[in-house]
Amino acid sequence: MDIGEVLVKRKLLLIGNFVLTSGKTSPYYIDLRRFPSYPEFRQVVDEAIKKVEKVDFDFIMGVATGGVPLASFLACRMGIPMGYVRVERKGYGTDKLVEGEVTGRKVLVVDDVATTGGSLERASAEIVRSGGKVVGALVIVDREEGASEKLRSLGIDFISVFKISDILRSLSSTLSENERKLIEEYLGGTK
Numbered sequence: 001m002d003i004g005e006v007l008v009k010r011k012l013l014l015i016g017n018f019v020l021t022s023g024k025t026s027p028y029y030i031d032l033r034r035f036p037s038y039p040e041f042r043q044v045v046d047e048a049i050k051k052v053e054k055v056d057f058d059f060i061m062g063v064a065t066g067g068v069p070l071a072s073f074l075a076c077r078m079g080i081p082m083g084y085v086r087v088e089r090k091g092y093g094t095d096k097l098v099e100g101e102v103t104g105r106k107v108l109v110v111d112d113v114a115t116t117g118g119s120l121e122r123a124s125a126e127i128v129r130s131g132g133k134v135v136g137a138l139v140i141v142d143r144e145e146g147a148s149e150k151l152r153s154l155g156i157d158f159i160s161v162f163k164i165s166d167i168l169r170s171l172s173s174t175l176s177e178n179e180r181k182l183i184e185e186y187l188g189g190t191k
């Protein structure tokens with residue numbers, strides 16, 4: 001599977017001017033929330049399973065909302081229990097951020113995309129507060145804007161199924177010269 005081609009074909013890679021969760025602005029956006037709508041998502045799950053083969057974990061936690069579908073597919077395929085970390089408290093009911101029995105567990109945190117790694121860091125901190133040990137973080141796409149360095153500095157193994165630099169390389173004939181340059185200049189500036 002050429003992930004770049006799939007992202008373009010399914011309109012999951014968007015070119016424009018986007019505000020990100022970190023407050024940064026970006027000339028591109030990867031919208032993987034609709035990825036499970038398409039059959040290619042199964043292949044991504046297969047790839048993800050191969051990538052985490054050597055990680056010693058016994059619990060999967062998705063980062064809501066983008067990380068929940070992948071966490072669910074992985075948990076089901078691997079026979080490993082799962083839960084998820086909410087973006088914010090509801091303010092009613094149990095008012096929990098961590099929805100999962102992570103106490104004493106070795107946790108793999110899962111998200112769709114990583115940019116700064118702030119969301120994975122926040123989710124990991126909540127899991128630790130709930131008594132879990134975060135041993136690894138897995139994302140489908142690493143935008144290569146600091147997440148890997150941030151997670152490793154926290155002692156968490158960071159794994160991505162795809163990196164944006166590889167996706168861009170595979171898209172050299174699909175994106176216009178201008179689109180490719182815009183993204184490359186942006187990525188150059190974020191290093």
Ligand SMILES: O=P(O)(O)OC[C@H]1O[C@H](OP(=O)(O)OP(=O)(O)O)[C@H](O)[C@@H]1O
Nearest residue numbers: 021022064065066114115116117118119
């Ligand atoms: O590495 P970061 O700089 O934290 O950015 C990546 C995060 O941004 C997106 O989530 P978003 O906050 O848009 O929430 P959503 O998944 O609920 O749409 C994405 O799903 C990651 O969780």
Ligand SMILES: O=C(O)c1cc(=O)[nH]c(=O)[nH]1
Nearest residue numbers: 020021029030031113115
């Ligand atoms: O950093 C983000 O907020 C972000 C970037 C991106 O490409 N896709 C996404 O879902 N979130």
